[in-house]
Amino acid sequence: MDQLFRFVTGRAWLMLAILTGVTGLAVDQLVDFETGRFLLEIDPSENRLLPEGDESKQFYDFVRKAFGNDETMLVAVRTDDLFTAESLSTVERLTTRLGLVDGVHHVTSIVNAIDIRGSEFGIDVEPFVREVPDDPEALEELRQRVLDNPVFAGNLVSNDARTAAIIIQFLDFSDREFINRGTDAEIQAIVDAERGGAEVFITGGPHIKVAQVQYQLADWKRAMPLILLGLGLVLAFSFRTVRGVVLPLLTIVIALVWTMGLAAWQEEPLNLVTSLVPPLMLILGLSYAVHVVSEYYDSVRENPDASSAEAAHHAVMLVAQPLILTAITTAAGFLALALSPIGAISEFGVLALIGITASTLASLFLLPTLLSLLPLPRRTSQTDTGPLARAARVLGDFNLRNRTLILWAYAGLFVAALGAASQVEVGGNSIAAFPADSNVRVHFNAVNEYLEGANPFNIVLRSDKENAFQEPENLRLLEEFQVWLEDQPEIGGTTSVADFIKLINRGFHENRPEYLAIPETRRLAAQLLFFGSSEDLLGFLDGRRQLANIRVRANVMDRTIVSDLVNRINARMQDFPEGIVGTVTGNPILKNRLAETISRGQALSMFSALAFIYAILIVFFLDWRTALRALLPNALVVVFFFGALGASGVTLNLATSIIGPMALGIAIDDTIHYFVRFTQDAKRYADERRAMGSALIAVGRPVTYTTIAICTGFFMLTTSDLTPQVQVGALGAVTLAFAWLVDVTLTPVLCSGLRVVTLWDSLTLDLGEDPANTIELFKGLSKTQCRWVALMASMRQLPAGQRLMQAGEQGRELYVIIDGTVEASVDRPEGRLVLRRQGRGDTVGVVGIFNRLRSANVDVIEDARVLRLTQKNMQRLASRYPRTAAQVFRNLGEHVAELLSDTTEKLT
Amino acid sequence: MRIPRPIAPLPATLLAFALVLSGSWASRADSEAPASVDAVPAGVVGVVGSVDEVLDCVKLNAPTESSEQLVEFSAFDRIGGKRVSRAKILGKRFESDSLRRVLLRFTKPLEVRGSAFLAIEQDTGSPDMFLYTPEIRKTKRVTGQGGGGKLFGTDFSYEDFARWQGLNQPGASERLPDAVEAGKPVWVVQTRPAAEAESSYDRVVFFVDRETCVTLKTESYERGDEPRKILTADPGQLLEEGGVWFATELLMRDLRDETHTQVVIEDVEVDRGLKDSVFSLSKLDRNRGR
Known part of the structure; x- marks a missing residue:
């Protein structure tokens, strides 16, 4: 390196x-x-957010393939009265021009929707408006015909006859391609050019997604410089x-x-x-x-x-x-x-x-x-370390004096956060992501109000029998089910093959109102479908007539309300006769599914993050208990985050689901900084209480500055127009600020009484120059092996004058002198006899490792740093690194032999 | 190189294409002898220059008076669901007005057995169409342009069906550069329907086999460069009957709706003599072929 x-x-x-x-x-x-x-593009598609193997997504994809792309755009034209020449001309112009836009599959509005009308002469299959009439009688007749049509009244024209819907269906291309084609802008331009005096509202999935991308890009343009400015200010203050x-x-x-x-x-x-x-x-x-x-x-x-x-x-x-x-x-x-x-x-x-x-x-x-x-x-x-250092010192003292209080306070906070976390709702409302006064939201709400629903979804009925949905009894089942659906307050309207066949039936029976009904016989139903079949019917009935699609227009977006509605629909569908199964699908349902997946995925992500980080901490601290102590305050941060989520009413959604694991990953850094410093200081001062405060003073400043910087950055995200970004910014900043608070209060308290050896110690362990050749116990070992031995032992700082060993005491360890000088002596009646002086590399008190009594006193002559190696350490070394241990024992043997030889020589 | 655009006013043009394509019968503007394969391609192939000559080639490869055939439509939806219908198609050119009539009588599926559909060609504009449904027991005239949908649950619209059956579809044609289709050299003709046809298409392009004068492919464009529908004939399934070449297996693909219909033609009979009364409105309720 x-x-x-x-x-x-x-x-x-x-x-x-x-x-x-x-x-x-x-x-x-x-x-x-x-x-x-x-x-670099932004793909706002929500469909691909779900896992490929997800059942709901697979069914939705199947339905989309069977009945066509349900991602439509809706242009709503609002006038005082739609049935005037001027209003209808506006709708006609818009319908024609929008139909020519590249990528548009087709456009349906009241001017081109096909009306099947019967007369005594035959059947007239024509658009409602072939030419815009201008005489009042014809306009009134048109009004009656349209409002009398169960398929189009409420769908293409509002029931108050003031709003016309122009539904744009697109070719089945991705959201990304839709954006790249610039289709939305083209449609907007046409609407602006042709709207005349009418109010026009645009909404629908593709339009909302384009708006999402535009807001996101605008957000980047604003938020990024702001973040840089905020960070710059923190840096300026710091440096x-x-x-x-x-x-x-x-x-x-x-x-x-x-x-x-x-x-x-x-x-x-x-x-x-x-x-x-x-x-x-x-x-x-x-x-x-x-x-x-x-x-x-x-x-x-x-x-x-x-x-x-x-x-x-x-x-x-x-x-x-x-x-x-x-x-x-x-x-x-x-x-x-x-x-x-x-x-x-x-x-x-x-x-x-x-x-x-x-x-x-x-x-x-x-x-x-x-x-x-x-x-x-x-x-x-x-x-400016002064105030910060003083504050850290005060805080350190406070921590020392109030350890129990702090622990109880956080325990209380933990329980409160847990309680609030139980209120967390999983959700997401794509329209609520936009500002309340934004065009996209205003238009959506207007369409929702005027056309009684702007959030479409599908209910697909499946039968195990071919041609099931040309059976009158099943068509009646559809009809009754639609009546029930339309009774639900969240539903603005529904359309199914039952509506179509009723219209065809009426058309084939001279437009007599009593025939606006499900055909009486199977043969009639089959014949009506055979001759009255149209492209529109493709969206409601499959070729084998085993699948019937009901298009539902919901007037609600909120996930909880939609979820409640879906539960009611599912319960109602339990009453269907045997052989017919109904499934609710569509974008709102996928969003619900996504929310469930987020919920499950969040648990997995949090568990994984905790597991990964715990594993890292174990490796780092080389001790699972210490790792657990380090993890604990950060786990509390996670609980706090969910508590904040529950208390604030913000839902767990796509954006907020990233905060927990991310905050954990960031917060743990500060904990590690503190633990490392605490360990160093604890060893240095041989006093954990003192180390608690000194470590806080040492790491307090950088930890505080980086927390300020990160929180400032997150805070800048709250300037976004998009609600999810604001939520990430606010919750991220609050969570990381709390993590800081935990690190300067709870972490020190948890550290007290702890002695740890960290991987960091091993990397920074100072064994001096060339330990293998300068320390006899390490002879023949590599540098790494020397560190393994040292990690099994413990390092001690010894001041001059301190007695290291006392003759006659029970020995349990030996010492390796890393630096400094010690002197071995024995007390004799005639006085103190100095046996030898020892320095770097020498081994002292070898007999101790064999549980023998000390034979000599050892005193520190010059400040020394020694490695203390106990019998237990040696056993641990032998079990973990047997080859290294063997070499150490060999070295020990040589040392004892030399010692014996030396002593013998001295005695003789 | 693009050939200059000679406009051919055309009642007969599309008719001729469709006739050959369907293996049905065709109008003959004059009372020429039945076209024989030997006579038509031998005299035309390789020397055709103008759009009229291509159209003549197609026109001559057609039954003189009438045709009968059994047709099976297999319509496939977007998810591969198949729906089969079977009909006998009868066609005749009336001597009285030189206009043609086409009658379909359905035998399958069982629920629609006895249903009939009659198209009567008009001098100008689109043909008149009539339906007979056994359950209602009334013959109904169908009017309006809304029939651009799925006739009989297939991928043919009323207009596609009329074109396929060779009924009058006014428009103007031009030659496009020759091409190769399904390995066979073809003449290419583009037709733009006239306003009075009330067509849902902006243009229709035909690829005519230079050897048999059968139209091997028809591309129908609503707008832009992507066809909405393509009708192809399998060149390996061409049949010669009574001196006329027929395509017996066709495939109509709706590229927008991603559906398709296979058409298989059997039991082709040419110029066997069909009574005019078979095509009368009053007899639509009769479940008979002749």
Whole structure:
């Protein structure tokens, strides 16, 4: 690693060229330089959010294939009276022009909907409006005909005859293609040009999705600079230098470019969840860059004579390992999301993992490169440690005095949060994501009101018999079921093959009203369908007539209300005769299903995140109990998040479901920082209570600054127009602020009485130069093996004058002198006899390991650092690293032999 | 290279294509002798230059007076569901007005047995159409342009059916560059229906086999460059009967609705002599073929 970073800082121009090249490639993937178009697309499709194998999704896909694309756009024309020449002309113009738009399958409105009319001369199969009439009688006759038609009244014309619906059906292409074609804008332009004096409202799934993308892009344009500004302010306050602000910001922006460039290269569009990655990467990446810059300033301050490259090298060497470790823990949170059954969340997890990797690489390579190239700063950052340090000291004292109180307080909070968490509702309402005064929401609500429902779904009835739905009894079943459906307050209207066949029947019977009924015989029904069949019927009846589709227009969007409605429908369908099964499907139902999957996926993600992080902590602390103590405060953070979710009434939705695992991954970093520092200080002072406070003072400042930076970033997301982004911003900031509070109060309390050896210790363990050749017990061992032995033991600092061993005492351990000097002596009647002086590398008190009495006193002459190795340690070493242990025992044997020889020599 | 656009006013044009395609019968503007394969392609192939010559080629490959055939329609929905209907199709050109009539009598499915459909060609505009349904026991005239849907549950609209059966569809034609279709060299003719036809199509393109004068493919465009429907004839299933070439297996695909209909023609008889009365409205309720 040393050589690597020496290369980075020593050949900074070359590194800069390489990294510029990489960035250039990423930019090339992101932007089409010829057109200036941004190549990374957003796919707002909700269908693909569900797992491919999901039964509901498969059935929905089947229904969509059988009965056509249900993703329609609806243009509602509102006038004082629709049945005037002017109003109808507006509808006619719009219908004609919208039908010519590329990608439009067909357009249906009152002017081109087919009316089957019978007379004594025959059957007239014509559109309602062949030519727009202008005499009042003809208009009145048209009004009566339309409002008398059960298929179109309420669907194409509102029951108050003031609003006309123009339904646009599209070819079956993806949402992404719909956006790329610019179809929505074209439709909007036509509506603007042809609306005349009428009020026109546009809504429908495709339109809402386009709006989502537009809002998302607008959001990026506004939120990203705001986040950078907020982070910049925190940096300015923290470092108070230009480079302290510019370099970290530049680093996170370039890391983001790398991440997005990779996504664009994979031709993976962003979805509704991964579109959160760019702002999050800016927020999360900053702490890595801050650590490097902070360490750089420390290096410059400590070694004013060092060059820029040397200072950068020193800084990156110091931060590399902890930075990688914290990146791994953060990544663990995202890795848990990558395992989600929901494609969009899984993609978010993967992209965020890539982002974390990019941020780490940028902080470790780009930032030191830039620091090396810049001249040494004239002033190092002035950090205002005074108030913070004082506050940390006060807090440390408070923690010490109130350990029990703190534990009880958090226990209470845990119970309260758990209670609030039980109120969490799973949900999502795509229209509620937009501002209340936005066009997309206003138009949706207007259509919902004027046409009694703008949220369509399907109920598909299946029979096991061919031609079942040309049987009058089954057609009557449909008819009765529709009557029941339309009695439900959430339903504005329904359409099925029963409506069509009634109209055909009436048409074939001279338009006599009594024939607006289900045919009496099977043969008549079959013959009417045979000759009266139209393209429209494809959307309601399959070729074998075993599947009948009822299109339902709901006037509600809220998941809970829709869910309640679906439950009622399902209960009603239990009354169907044997052989006929009904299934509710469509976009609202998929959204409900998605919510259920989010709920299940959230549990999986949280459990996975906790498991991953616990595993990392075990590896890190080399002890499962310590790992559990470190995990506990962070688990509390997760419970707090769900409590906040429940208390605030925000639903667990696609966006908010990422917060829990992500917060856990971020929060654990601070806990690790504290634990590491606490352990070091506990060893240094041999006093856990003191270490509790000193560790808080030491890590309080960086932890607080990075928390402020991250919370500021999250807070900036609350400026979004999209509700989910606001929710992520607010809940993310609150949760991470709480995590900070836990880390400065509960974590220290939990740490008290703890002595831990961490992986960090093993990596930073100072055994001095060339331990294998300078420490006799380590002879023949590699550097790693030396560390294994040291980790099994414990390091002690011994001040001069301290007695290490007392002759005659029961020995239980031996000591290896890492540095310093000790002296072995025995007390004789004639006085103290010094046996020998020992220094680095020597082994002292070997007999102790064999439970023998000490034969001599050992005193510390110069401050010493010794490795204490007990019999238990040796057994542990033998079981874990038998080969290493064998070499250590061999060395011990040689040492004892030498000692024996030496003593014998002295005695003779 | 695009051939200049000679406009052919055409009552007969589309008719001729459709006749050959369906293996049905055709009008003959004059009283020429029945076209023989030997006579038509030998004299035409390779020397056709104008659109009229292509149309003549097609026109001559047609029954002189009448035809009968059994047709089975297998309509497939979007999910592969199949619905079969079977009918006897009778066609005759009336000497009195030189206009044609086409009668379908359905034998399958059982529920529609006895149903009949009669199309009567008009001098101008679209043909008159009549339905007879046994359950209502009345003959009904169908008017209006709304029949652009799925006639008999197949992928043929009233207009497609009329074109397939060679009934008058006014429009203007032009030659497009020759091509190869299903491995066979073809002449390509494009027709734009006239306004009075009230067609749902903007244009229809025919690919005529240069060897047999059978139309191997018909593309119907509503707008733009993507056809809405394509009717193809299997060139390996061409049949010669009474000196006329027939396509006996066809496939109508609705590209927009993603449905298709297979058409299989059997028992073709040409110029056996059908009485005019068979095609009278008053006899639609009679379940007879002759």
